[in-house]
Amino acid sequence: xxxITAEQIKRIRDETGVSVMLCRKALExxxxxxxxxxxxxxxxxxxxxxxxxxxxxxxxxxxxYLHQGGKVGVLVELASETDFVSGNEDxxxxxxxxxxxxxxxxxxxxxxxxxxxxxxxxDQTIQTLVEGAIQKFGEKIEIVRFxxx
Numbered sequence: 001x002x003x004i005t006a007e008q009i010k011r012i013r014d015e016t017g018v019s020v021m022l023c024r025k026a027l028e029x030x031x032x033x034x035x036x037x038x039x040x041x042x043x044x045x046x047x048x049x050x051x052x053x054x055x056x057x058x059x060x061x062x063x064x065y066l067h068q069g070g071k072v073g074v075l076v077e078l079a080s081e082t083d084f085v086s087g088n089e090d091x092x093x094x095x096x097x098x099x100x101x102x103x104x105x106x107x108x109x110x111x112x113x114x115x116x117x118x119x120x121x122x123d124q125t126i127q128t129l130v131e132g133a134i135q136k137f138g139e140k141i142e143i144v145r146f147x148x149x
Contacts (some may be wrong), residue, residue: 045135055140059086063095067103076146081139
C-alpha cells in the first residue's frame with residue numbers, strides 16, 4: 001500500500017470539502033488514486049444522505065440569482081436541520097450555485113433539477129452536489145422549492 005501524503009489529503013479536501021479523516025480513509029482505500037478516492041467519497045455522501053433522510057428540517061436559506069442583465073431571476077429555498085449549518089458561507093454558496101443552475105437549466109421541478117448535470121462540473125449532478133454537502137455538514141439538506149422568473 002502506498003503512503004498517503006499530506007499534499008494528497010489537502011488536494012482532495014480542497015476539492016470536496018470533506019473532513020481530513022474521511023479524505024485520508026478514502027485515499028487509503030483507493031491505494032492513493034485521487035480519482036478513485038473522489039468516487040469513494042461520492043458513494044459515501046450518498047450513503048450519508050440516505051441515513052439522514054428521516055431527519056426534520058428546521059432551518060435554511062433563500063438564495064436569489066439574477067442572470068442576463070436582469071432578464072432571468074431565480075429564488076431557491078435550501079433547507080437544513082440547524083441554523084449553524086444554514087448560516088455557514090459554504091451552505092449559502094451551495095444555495096447560490098443551485099439558483100444559478102436553475103437559471104441555466106430551467107427545470108420543471110425539483111426532481112428534474114436534482115438529475116441535471118451541474119453547470120460548473122458536468123461530471124456531477126445536483127443530487128451528488130447536495131449529497132456531498134450532506135456528508136460535509138453532517139445534516140440533512142434538501143431543496144424545498146424554487147421559482148424561476
